[in-house]
Amino acid sequence: xxxxxxxxxxxxxxxxxxxxxxxxxxxxxxxxxxxxxxxxxxxxxxxxxxxxxxxxxxxxxxxxxxxxxxxxxxxxxxxxxxxxxxxxxxxxxxxxxxxxxxxxxxxxxxxxxxxxxxxxxxxxxxxxxxxxxxxxxxxxxxxxxxxxxxxxxxxxxxxxxxxxxxxxxxxxxxxxxxxxxxxxxxxxxxxxxxxxxxxxxxxxxxxxxxxxxxxxxxxxxxxxxxxxxxxxxxxxxxxxxxxxxxxxxxxxxxxxxxxxxxxxxxxxxxxxxxxxxxxxxxxxxxxxxxxxxxxxxxxxxxxxxxxxxxxxxxxxxxxxxxxxxxxxxxxxxxxxxxxxxxxxxxxxxxxxxxxxxxxxxxxxxxxxxxxxxxxxxxxxxxxxxxxxxxxxxxxxxxxxxxxxxxxxxxxxxxxxxxxxxxxxxxxxxxxxxxxxxxxxxxxxxxxxxxxxxxxxxxxxxx
Amino acid sequence: xxxxxxxxxxxxxxxxxxxxxxxxxxxxxxxxxxxxxxxxxxxxxxxxxxxxxxxxxxxxxxxxxxxxxxxxxxxxxxxxxxxxxxxxxxxxxxxxxxxxxxxxxxxxxxxxxxxxxxxxxxxxxxxxxxxxxxxxxxxxxxxxxxxxxxxxxxxxxxxxxxxxxxxxxxxxxxxxxxxxxxxxxxxxxxxxxxxxxxxxxxxxxxxxxxxxxxxxxxxxxxxxxxxxxxxxxxxxxxxxxxxxxxxxxxxxxxxxxxxxxxxxxxxxxxxxxxxxxxxxxxxxxxxxxxxxxxxxxxxxxxxxxxxxxxxxxxxxxxxxxxxxxxxxxxxxxxxxxxxxxxxxxxxxxxxxxxxxxxxxxxxxxxxxxxxxxxxxxxxxxxxxxxxxxxxxxxxxxxxxxxxxxxxxxxxxxxxxxxxxxxxxxxxxxxxxxxxxxxxxxxxxxxxxxxxxxxxxxxxxxxxxxxxx
Numbered sequence: 001x002x003x004x005x006x007x008x009x010x011x012x013x014x015x016x017x018x019x020x021x022x023x024x025x026x027x028x029x030x031x032x033x034x035x036x037x038x039x040x041x042x043x044x045x046x047x048x049x050x051x052x053x054x055x056x057x058x059x060x061x062x063x064x065x066x067x068x069x070x071x072x073x074x075x076x077x078x079x080x081x082x083x084x085x086x087x088x089x090x091x092x093x094x095x096x097x098x099x100x101x102x103x104x105x106x107x108x109x110x111x112x113x114x115x116x117x118x119x120x121x122x123x124x125x126x127x128x129x130x131x132x133x134x135x136x137x138x139x140x141x142x143x144x145x146x147x148x149x150x151x152x153x154x155x156x157x158x159x160x161x162x163x164x165x166x167x168x169x170x171x172x173x174x175x176x177x178x179x180x181x182x183x184x185x186x187x188x189x190x191x192x193x194x195x196x197x198x199x200x201x202x203x204x205x206x207x208x209x210x211x212x213x214x215x216x217x218x219x220x221x222x223x224x225x226x227x228x229x230x231x232x233x234x235x236x237x238x239x240x241x242x243x244x245x246x247x248x249x250x251x252x253x254x255x256x257x258x259x260x261x262x263x264x265x266x267x268x269x270x271x272x273x274x275x276x277x278x279x280x281x282x283x284x285x286x287x288x289x290x291x292x293x294x295x296x297x298x299x300x301x302x303x304x305x306x307x308x309x310x311x312x313x314x315x316x317x318x319x320x321x322x323x324x325x326x327x328x329x330x331x332x333x334x335x336x337x338x339x340x341x342x343x344x345x346x347x348x349x350x351x352x353x354x355x356x357x358x359x360x361x362x363x364x365x366x367x368x369x370x371x372x373x374x375x376x377x378x379x380x381x382x383x384x385x386x387x388x389x390x391x392x393x394x395x396x397x398x399x400x401x402x403x404x405x406x407x408x409x410x411x412x413x414x415x416x417x418x419x420x421x422x423x424x425x426x427x428x429x430x431x432x433x434x435x436x437x438x439x440x441x442x443x444x445x446x447x448x449x450x451x452x453x454x455x456x457x458x459x460x461x462x
Numbered sequence: 463x464x465x466x467x468x469x470x471x472x473x474x475x476x477x478x479x480x481x482x483x484x485x486x487x488x489x490x491x492x493x494x495x496x497x498x499x500x501x502x503x504x505x506x507x508x509x510x511x512x513x514x515x516x517x518x519x520x521x522x523x524x525x526x527x528x529x530x531x532x533x534x535x536x537x538x539x540x541x542x543x544x545x546x547x548x549x550x551x552x553x554x555x556x557x558x559x560x561x562x563x564x565x566x567x568x569x570x571x572x573x574x575x576x577x578x579x580x581x582x583x584x585x586x587x588x589x590x591x592x593x594x595x596x597x598x599x600x601x602x603x604x605x606x607x608x609x610x611x612x613x614x615x616x617x618x619x620x621x622x623x624x625x626x627x628x629x630x631x632x633x634x635x636x637x638x639x640x641x642x643x644x645x646x647x648x649x650x651x652x653x654x655x656x657x658x659x660x661x662x663x664x665x666x667x668x669x670x671x672x673x674x675x676x677x678x679x680x681x682x683x684x685x686x687x688x689x690x691x692x693x694x695x696x697x698x699x700x701x702x703x704x705x706x707x708x709x710x711x712x713x714x715x716x717x718x719x720x721x722x723x724x725x726x727x728x729x730x731x732x733x734x735x736x737x738x739x740x741x742x743x744x745x746x747x748x749x750x751x752x753x754x755x756x757x758x759x760x761x762x763x764x765x766x767x768x769x770x771x772x773x774x775x776x777x778x779x780x781x782x783x784x785x786x787x788x789x790x791x792x793x794x795x796x797x798x799x800x801x802x803x804x805x806x807x808x809x810x811x812x813x814x815x816x817x818x819x820x821x822x823x824x825x826x827x828x829x830x831x832x833x834x835x836x837x838x839x840x841x842x843x844x845x846x847x848x849x850x851x852x853x854x855x856x857x858x859x860x861x862x863x864x865x866x867x868x869x870x871x872x873x874x875x876x877x878x879x880x881x882x883x884x885x886x887x888x889x890x891x892x893x894x895x896x897x898x899x900x901x902x903x904x905x906x907x908x909x910x911x912x913x914x915x916x917x918x919x920x921x922x923x924x925x926x927x928x929x930x
Contacts, residue, residue, distance in 0.1 A: 064690075077912065
C-alpha cells in the first residue's frame with residue numbers, strides 16, 4: 001500500500017541508517033507537509049511499539065502551552081524526551097500542542113543533535129524553506145531585479161558622504177534626508193554590482209570598468225592586509241609575504257575585489273578629493289591622486305598594458321641578460337633605461353605593497369623565461385647610499401639586493417621602507433632610474449618560492 | 463492569549479496521517495508605515511560641536527515644559543530665565559540638567575599626565591553620593607539643591623524647577639516637573655487578534671550553542687512548522703517580527719587583529735562574518751513567511767553613535783531578496799496595523815541605568831517616556847550624532863507600544879496617561895540568555911512572553927527556563 005511506503009522509509013532511516021529523524025527532516029526528505037510528517041512519525045512509533053514492544057526507539061516530543069510564571073502567563077514551547085513528557089504536560093496550565101518531534105535509535109543526552117539535523121536539512125533547502133510549512137505568506141515574494149537596483153541606488157545615495165560637500169553649507173547636513181549630490185548611477189551600480197557579485201560568488205569582469213572608477217581610494221590606499229593567497233601558481237613563487245599580481249588582468253582584479261569584499265564597510269569615496277586614510281602626509285595626497293589616476297588609467301588600459309608587458313618582457317629580458325654578463329652595474333646602463341617604464345616609476349612611494357605587485361610580473365616572467373639559471377641568488381638587506389641630485393642630499397636606503405657570491409648571483413629588488421623619504425614626485429625620476437638599474441642587474445630571481453617581493457617592482461612596471 | 467483556541471486540537475497530530483494537511487494564510491499586512499525618517503542620516507558631518515544639540519533640545523522642549531509648569535503651579539507662576547533671577551523670588555526655571563559626577567569616566571583625566579591615573583575599570587553604576595545637580599539654560603547655570611532626587615536624575619534631561627534663588631547663589635528647589643507624556647495618537651488598532659513578535663539579543667556567533675535550538679524553535683513557531691494545527695493557525699496571526707538589536711553576540715567583537723601579532727591573525731576571519739551568514743539564513747527562513755524588521759544593536763556591524771543606521775543589505779544577500787525584509791534604524795518608529803511602535807535596542811536604557819540610581823529597566827523606560835526624551839544622556843555619555851537643527855529623540859507623539867531591547871528580563875506594563883494615552887511598555891529580554899521573546903496582541907495591547915527550551919543532560923524538574 002502506498003501509505004505503508006512512508007513507514008518503510010522511516011524504518012529504514014531510523015534503524016538502518018541510524019539517523020535522527022526529525023519531523024522537519026522527514027518533511028523535506030519525503031516532500032510532505034510538516035503536519036503530515038509529524039503524523040507519520042507518530043504512526044510509525046505506534047505501529048512499531050505494537051509489533052515489538054522491546055523496540056529500541058526513542059522519541060522526543062514537542063509540547064507547547066501556557067504556563068504561569070512570575071505572575072505572567074507565559075507561552076512555553078519545549079522539546080522534551082519521552083520520559084519527561086508527562087511531567088512537562090502537568091506543569092502547563094493549558095496545552096496548546098503536542099506532537100512528535102523526532103525519532104532516533106539512541107537515547108539523546110541533549111537536544112544538540114536535533115538542532116544539527118534540522119540545521120543541515122534547512123541549509124540544503126534554503127531556497128524553499130517555507131514550502132512544506134503550514135503558513136503561507138502572500139507578501140513574501142522575492143524582489144524583482146528592478147526593485148533590487150532601486151533599493152541599491154537609494155541606499156547608495158542616502159549613505160554617501162560626498163567629500164566635496166564637507167562644509168556645513170549643505171542644506172540637509174543635519175543628517176536628515178538623503179544627500180542631494182548623487183553619484184552617477186554608474187558608480188553605485190558598480191559598487192553594488194560588486195557586492196551583488198560577491199553574493200553570487202562570481203566576480204564579474206564587466207564590473208571592472210565601473211569598479212575601477214569607484215574604488216580608487218580603497219584600492220590604491222595600500223591595504224596593509226594582504227588578500228589571501230590565491231590559488232595562483234605564480235603567487236607561490238613569491239611566497240606569502242608577496243602580494244602579487246603576476247597576471248595583470250585577473251590577479252590585479254582579484255586582490256582588489258578581495259579587498260573590496262573584505263572591507264565592505266569601507267566607504268566608497270570619490271577619487272578626486274577623497275581623504276585617503278592611508279596616505280597621511282599632505283604631500284602624498286597629490287601623489288595619491290596621481291596614483292589613482294594612474295591606477296585608473298592602468299586599470300582601464302589593462303589590455304594595453306598586458307600587451308606592453310609582453311613587449312617589454314623580451315626587452316627587459318634582453319637587458320637583463322646583458323646585465324648579468326656585466327655583473328656589476330655601469331652607470332652607462334642607467335641611460336639605457338627606456339623611457340617607457342618611467343611613467344610607472346613616477347608613482348609615489350606610497351605604501352609599497354600595492355605597487356609592488358604590478359611590477360613583479362616582469363621580473364617574474366623574465367625569470368620564468370630565463371629558465372634554468374644555475375647560479376643561486378640570495379637576497380640580502382643592505383644599505384645603499386647615493387646622492388640625490390634633486391634634493392642635494394645623501395640618501396641611504398635599505399635595499400634588498402640579490403647578491404651573487406660564489407654561489408649566488410645578483411638580482412635586485414629594492415624594498416623601500418614605507419616611510420619613504422621621497423615625497424615629491426620629481427626626485428622619483430632619478431630614484432627609479434637607479435633602482436631600475438639595480439633591478440636590471442640580473443634576471444629576476446623573484447620567481448623563487450621564498451623570495452620576497454620587492455617594492456622595486458612598482459618602479460619598473462608601467 | 464496566544465494559542466488559547468488551539469487547546470481543543472492540541473493532540474491532533476498524535477494520529478495517523480490525514481489525507482489533507484491544512485495550511486493557513488498569514489494575516490496580510492494591512493497598514494504599515496515606517497515613521498523612522500528622523501532617525502535616518504543622509505550626509506554626516508562631524509565638524510560641529512555638540513552644544514548645538516543641547517540648544518536645539520532646549521528650544522524645542524521649552525514651550526512644552528512651560529505649559530506643564532503653568533498647569534502644575536498655576537497660570538500666574540513666574541517663568542524666568544537664569545539671567546533674570548532675583549534672590550528670594552519664587553519662580554519657575556526651565557533648563558537642561560547636568561549632573562556633575564565624580565566617577566564619570568573622563569578621557570581628559572585619563573590621559574592627563576599630571577594626575578597619573580590608571581584608567582578606571584568599567585563599573586556597573588557610576589553614581590556617587592557626592593554628585594551634584596546643575597541646571598543650565600541658554601546663558602547661565604546654577605546649582606540645585608532641595609527637593610530633587612540627585613541620584614535618580616541624569617544629565618541631559620530638560621525639566622522645570624520651582625523654587626527660589628538663595629543668597630549663596632544656589633537654587634532651592636521646592637518642586638519640579640517633567641514634560642510628561644506627549645499628545646496621544648488616535649487609535650486605529652485591529653479588531654481581531656493580531657500579534658507582533660518582539661525579539662532581541664539573538665546573540666549569534668557567540669561560540670556556545672545553548673540558544674541555537676531555541677532560536678530554531680522560535681523560527682519554526684513563527685513560520686508555522688512547529689506545533690499542532692491550532693497553534694499554527696494562531697501563529698498565522700503574527701503579522702510582523704521585530705528584531706530589536708544585538709543580533710550578533712558580543713564575542714564577535716573581539717579585536718584580535720589589534721592585539722595580536724600580525725602573523726597570528728593573518729588568515730583569520732572576523733568572527734562576525736560567520737555570525738552574519740548564520741543571521742542571513744535565519745532571516746531567510748523568517749522572511750519567506752513573515753515581514754521582519756531588523757534593528758541594529760550595540761554589537762552589530764553598523765555605526766556606533768545613535769541613531770544607528772540600518773544594516774547594509776549586502777551583508778544579507780539571501781534574505782534581502784525578499785521584500786518582507788526591512789532593515790531599519792535604531793531607534794525605530796513605525797505604524798504597524800494602525801498601532802504606533804517606538805523602541806530602541808536598549809542602549810539608551812542601559813546608559814541611564816549606569817548613571818542613575820534607578821535599577822529597573824521598566825522603570826527607566828517609563829521615566830524616559832515621562833521625561834519626553836528617548837535618550838537624554840546622549841551625547842554626554844552615549845554616543846550620538848551631532849545634530850544641530852533638531853533633536854530627533856524628543857518624543858512628539860505618544861506611541862502605543864514603547865519597547866527597549868536587551869533587557870535582563872521580560873517586563874511589561876500598561877501605562878495610562880491623563881489625556882487618554884495608553885502605552886504598553888515592554889522590556890524585551892536578551893534571547894541568548896533567557897530564550898524568551900514577546901508576543902504583543904495589537905487588539906488589546908497585551909503582551910505575553912514566549913519561552914523556548916530544549917533539554918539537556920542536567921534536566922531537572924525545576925529548571926524550565928534555560929535550555930542547557
